[in-house]
Amino acid sequence: MSLTHFDKAGQAHMVDVSDKADTDRIAVASCVIRMLPDTLHLIESGTAKKGDVLGIARLAGIMGAKKTSDLIPLCHPLPITKVTVDLTPDATLPGVRIEATVKTTGKTGVEMEALTAASTAALTVYDMCKAVDRGMEISDLKVVLKDGGKSGRYEAKL
Amino acid sequence: MSLTHFDKAGQAHMVDVSDKADTDRIAVASCVIRMLPDTLHLIESGTAKKGDVLGIARLAGIMGAKKTSDLIPLCHPLPITKVTVDLTPDATLPGVRIEATVKTTGKTGVEMEALTAASTAALTVYDMCKAVDRGMEISDLKVVLKDGGKSGRYEAKL
Amino acid sequence: MSLTHFDKAGQAHMVDVSDKADTDRIAVASCVIRMLPDTLHLIESGTAKKGDVLGIARLAGIMGAKKTSDLIPLCHPLPITKVTVDLTPDATLPGVRIEATVKTTGKTGVEMEALTAASTAALTVYDMCKAVDRGMEISDLKVVLKDGGKSGRYEAKL
Amino acid sequence: MSLTHFDKAGQAHMVDVSDKADTDRIAVASCVIRMLPDTLHLIESGTAKKGDVLGIARLAGIMGAKKTSDLIPLCHPLPITKVTVDLTPDATLPGVRIEATVKTTGKTGVEMEALTAASTAALTVYDMCKAVDRGMEISDLKVVLKDGGKSGRYEAKL
């Protein structure tokens, strides 16, 4: 077992994917951001009329997906063909559940794009609410589903 | 209690900080990435000779801090004066503990820069190890310390 | 009368502002985007419940302001301290009026930032509505107000 | 009639183009920038020997086309295969006429790239001449031609 991002001498490189086929690929990542109940109330009321925290976080997540190969050093640039980011308030956390889905037709998978989208959306929620709640925490950021490509389908165990 | 990133009509804006003083500011953020014990062993052996996962993640985190205002829609651009990112293997997780410290002399705080540094470092660990462990999870991303500026010192409760 | 972005030999350069004082500066730019009446109806209904074209365009404008020195070759990078972008539906156009306000404390003015914010917001409206109306036009993009700095206050004649 | 950039719940997303064919696509966009007659004289003399405003604006437009998916939130990244930007002084405006042509082989059109190229070129003319003429205005920014892809050929009515 070894890490593909290193050659035999242990030097980092961007893995050669030249000979891989262009296939349809999808990845889904998710996370949660936990906050005070009052902060969640502010977000939920805001969506209706005072300021759309979730709409802005959704957009930041979508744009974040496009910056993935710029942020993650050994990530290949990919022509993303779809990004959605869903943010769902959940009083049981209390907080917001975030799920990002990314698709491409390309030579490598889009897990990193989905993770970056979810993470950027969560960070944007933090930014917009930090004036009233500094103790928010982002957790459970992980890949939920990955399909397409040679390594086959992966689904996280629930 | 209201969110400062919205005006009275609920429209998003970049908050006016023109009249704030330039003060020395610091923020510390942390997170963990949990993984299989074997993955952590690979990382730890790699640091010594086979490929430096933690060194690459550290660098990605430092560079990520510089991209914060590009990633987070309403974040002010800031002349960062220091970034450190520490990554510590921890067999009790098992996984890696990440802590990022950012300083500036400016009109707004650097929490978002510290959070973005920690988050980008964690995502980079995921990217480098995902070929052997897809189930890794990033959690507990939060602000640990913030100081400087009008709102005073904040320390997360442990 | 000569153009400051060229030296005596006619070579382009980024003008030396090292000896200028850091002063508070503001600029306001505006434009309109004209469209079919039905397109405007879609936007107005969307703002309420079906999809927030204006909210997304506002955010794109704010983020666009931060990219100004990357887009405009001889523009100085500046630490922006405020950006607002207002988008007002106007049935008499029919279309949307856009006004962007940018502030900084720095050595050069922020007209280009305000123009870029307004322009990016208008382009984003085009992008979001182009599937139903390809004939939209963006016009009257100009500086409305500029103040701060040695050259004094400028207001566009109405 | 609805806006494709929103799902049924009115949430913004980057439209799924995964199943679209890669076809040859072209788009042409144009705009004008109006100015004082003296400003136009400066530009025209400059092209010859004192400083090449139009050459710099052309380059800024070409580079701007490459930044489109970074500027426009829901725009897909595309491998552009050609960009030209033509800037023609026109004493009847007085000012400069700008036309940008962009081509790609891809799954979505390049209207936004052509509009962004024309707009960035016009903004750069403004930047380079603003020291002598703050009242310049950019107008008539629109798509002139679009072809390739499922929705067929579009030509603006003159």
Added chain:
Amino acid sequence: MSLTHFDKAGQAHMVDVSDKADTDRIAVASCVIRMLPDTLHLIESGTAKKGDVLGIARLAGIMGAKKTSDLIPLCHPLPITKVTVDLTPDATLPGVRIEATVKTTGKTGVEMEALTAASTAALTVYDMCKAVDRGMEISDLKVVLKDGGKSGRYEAKL
């Protein structure tokens, strides 16, 4: 003989590659950075335990390759499929030999990506060692090999 980046009127443009086939392409570029013997000793000892100058420069080179079309005005954006950057200490210089290899499947070559990777790696070595040796020089930056595409194989004469 003429330069392809200009049209018949001498205006710069991004060359139309729409009709070129997508073929496998490779380019290798190299350079050296010369320094004081003591600086090279510091780098060599650092790689082992005190700070990994070469590892950081390698990563900067890889990331630099991804920024090529953003840096070089008329360069086409390309989906890079592989990047490696090798840095070899050489006491006979004294200094470091740098070689970058880039691959893609696309319509244009990747010489500029390989040159940018090598150059960025060298600049990063300079940055990390400049506190102890300001007189370092980067030289012999050139394309060593280029293959794929219509113009055939090119190898630099040694």
Added chain:
Amino acid sequence: MSLTHFDKAGQAHMVDVSDKADTDRIAVASCVIRMLPDTLHLIESGTAKKGDVLGIARLAGIMGAKKTSDLIPLCHPLPITKVTVDLTPDATLPGVRIEATVKTTGKTGVEMEALTAASTAALTVYDMCKAVDRGMEISDLKVVLKDGGKSGRYEAKL
């Protein structure tokens, strides 16, 4: 003697410059690009009427200076206040001599910005002429002058 970009444990970090004074700083860097005599003739004739290689390279160098902290991992972002890039054809090389000057008022020097400007200008010359001359070489990239800041004035020996 040790490298400031590493802490005591040998971990890379962005050096803390918070306590440094904002002072006026300048750096000058230079390099050459050598080519076939015919290539130089093409460039020289082009400047006059067929296509302005040097003008485009100059602009690329200026814009490259603004991207320095994005390219060089541990470089601080700085508000550049001046950039000039001079390109002088020299038949004795044969080739082009490039010199870049950058100024700022800030806490760290601008050597890296000057080197990046010179390097990017040279790479752009390569890009524009590579169709007729693949054997061009960039050499002698170095800091010529640095002043301002605590470490005092540095001038390269000639």
